[in-house]
Amino acid sequence: MLNEQIRDKEVRVISDSGEQLGIMSSKEAYNLAVKENLDLVKIAPNAKPPVCKIMDYGKYRFEAAKKEKEARKNQNIVSIKEIRLSPSTDSHDLNTKITQAKKFLEKKDKVKVTVRFRGREVAYAASGEEMLDKFAQAVEDIGIIDKKPKLEGKNMFMFISPKN
Secondary structure, three states, X not given: OEHHHOOOOEEEEEOOOOOEEEEEEHHHHHHHHHHOXXXXXXXXXXXXXXXXXXXXXXXXXXXXXXXXXXXXXXXXXXXXXXXXXXXXXOHHHHHHHXXXXXXXHHOOOEEEEEEXXXXXXXXXXXXXHHHHHHHHHHOOOOEEEEXXXXXXXOEEEXXXXXXX
């Protein structure tokens, strides 16, 4: 709320330089703000009495939008890339998948490594776990295991995240 929208009887007023001007009526505070060609902005409506600040509201909004844009620019969005294997994946194919996973980890993406079992291959889940352990050892220089290999239904998977 700002300027005429503030309907409280009394408000605590802070000047644009940050010093406290004390408790006064909202009309009095608004007149002070108008004298300085600034706005009266309610910054703490739940306080007793509510706290208002005399400031240039347009400039304040511009600065806030600028800070938000800067924060968005520096934000790192992590996506999850999936690599699928099967128990019969050969060593050369596994090395190719490991190379791909390293590229993902260097780009700061998380990697989900999945071993899919078909038919009766589920009986040999230990071979899938060995494959995932081998995979984890190959990327341990740039990645950390988030979740250990886990079997759910006909899929065994683990998550690897990049080291900081």
